[in-house]
Amino acid sequence: MKRLLVLVALAVIGVTLLYGIGKMPPMDSRASPDKTHVVPRYLGHGEEEAGAKNIITGVILNYRGYDTMGEVSVIFSALCAVIAILDREKKGRSRSGVDASRVRTSLIVTTVVRFSLPVVMLFAVYTMLHGEPSPGGGFQGGAIVGASIILFTIVFGLAVSTKRIPPGARVPMESVNMLGFLSMGFIGLAFGVQFLTYILPGLGVAAAETVRKLMLDVIELGIGIGGGIIFISIVFSMIREDRYELQQDVP
Amino acid sequence: MAEVVRNVLVAALCCSGIVFFLGGTVGLLRCPDLYARLHPSTKCDTLGACSVILALIILSGFSMVVLKLLAVTFFLMLSSAVCGHAIGRSAFKSGVVPWHKPGVEPLPPMEVEEP
Numbered sequence: 472m473k474r475l476l477v478l479v480a481l482a483v484i485g486v487t488l489l490y491g492i493g494k495m496p497p498m499d500s501r502a503s504p505d506k507t508h509v510v511p512r513y514l515g516h517g518e519e520e521a522g523a524k525n526i527i528t529g530v531i532l533n534y535r536g537y538d539t540m541g542e543v544s545v546i547f548s549a550l551c552a553v554i555a556i557l558d559r560e561k562k563g564r565s566r567s568g569v570d571a572s573r574v575r576t577s578l579i580v581t582t583v584v585r586f587s588l589p590v591v592m593l594f595a596v597y598t599m600l601h602g603e604p605s606p607g608g609g610f611q612g613g614a615i616v617g618a619s620i621i622l623f624t625i626v627f628g629l630a631v632s633t634k635r636i637p638p639g640a641r642v643p644m645e646s647v648n649m650l651g652f653l654s655m656g657f658i659g660l661a662f663g664v665q666f667l668t669y670i671l672p673g674l675g676v677a678a679a680e681t682v683r684k685l686m687l688d689v690i691e692l693g694i695g696i697g698g699g700i701i702f703i704s705i706v707f708s709m710i711r712e713d714r715y716e717l718q719q720d721v722p
Numbered sequence: 723m724a725e726v727v728r729n730v731l732v733a734a735l736c737c738s739g740i741v742f743f744l745g746g747t748v749g750l751l752r753c754p755d756l757y758a759r760l761h762p763s764t765k766c767d768t769l770g771a772c773s774v775i776l777a778l779i780i781l782s783g784f785s786m787v788v789l790k791l792l793a794v795t796f797f798l799m800l801s802s803a804v805c806g807h808a809i810g811r812s813a814f815k816s817g818v819v820p821w822h823k824p825g826v827e828p829l830p831p832m833e834v835e836e837p
Contacts, residue, residue: 577807577808579804579807579808580804580807580808583800583801583804587797587801590797
């Protein structure tokens with residue numbers, strides 16, 4: 472009986488979906504709504520409406536600001552779920568694979584990682600701040616930040632990593648992406664316009680333009696730093712073995 | 723004349739890049755063990771990708787993009803070589819035995835002094 476019900480439900484949903492697909496305009500058709508309405512609007516008016524030279528940033532932060540805010544909260548709730556299940560790493564209980572490994576980390580690897588990490592960080596900041604005029608943005612920059620710190624942790628171990636990024640500094644920064652986005656959104660409300668409006672009334676044209684650029688940069692930086700810290704925290708709370716000891720020979 | 727020389731250079735570099743990529747792929751699929759596979763597959767990034775990028779630099783002429791491409795080449799060289807080193811070293815030190823021909827006595831494991 473139950474199986475029959477499942478079968479009927481699947482059949483109903485399937486037929487509905489197939490019917491919907493049948494009514495869709497064919498692929499590459501010039502008459503489909505995204506070609507007639509969305510694309511011309513974004514490409515024709517994106518720069519002055521959204522205020523970013525890079526049309527993708529304009530779409531992400533302005534036309535679909537609510538959607539991006541949802542994505543940011545998804546990353547944040549992923550961290551919440553990981554910590555709810557795995558708990559944070561604890562001093563005295565955890566150490567990473569490199570600390571437990573019998574093979575000592577090679578001098579070549581540590582040297583190259585120490586040499587290239589500042590360059591990677593610099594590139595991450597460049598990616599975050601350049602999201603507005605060129606390809607890049609907060610999400611990508613955050614991924615680069617997270618990956619570089621994860622590489623450092625793999626090579627030098629969790630103990631050194633925790634010493635460099637103490638949890639007291641890391642944990643409050645995890646919510647920076649949500650807070651940055653929301654505060655920039657509420658600035659619009661404070662000026663009496665809609666949530667997530669970047670063009671504030673009551674300022675001069677030039678001042679409003681500068682403020683808009685600054686707000687976009689704050690959002691990008693918030694997404695980047697917060698996202699990177701969230702990746703780091705997720706990986707740190709997954710690193711879990713028996714004991715926590717400082718190695719003698721780490722720099 | 724300069725145009726011809728440039729095009730020939732670009733084509734030669736591109737072809738050598740493709741040869742290295744092909745060799746790397748075939749080696750990755752056909753070689754018997756980790757150490758043997760590591761050897762061709764690291765050549766893909768260092769020699770293959772770098773010669774293709776060098777060809778692009780010559781083709782585009784000098785501009786800001788060339789500096790970015792040179793940086794990409796530098797870090798590609800660095801990361802690929804170091805990755806190969808790290809994988810091979812940790813495999814050897816954790817006791818992965820190199821492949822040997824059936825019926826042939828394998829080389830005795832090397833004793834490596836820790837620095």
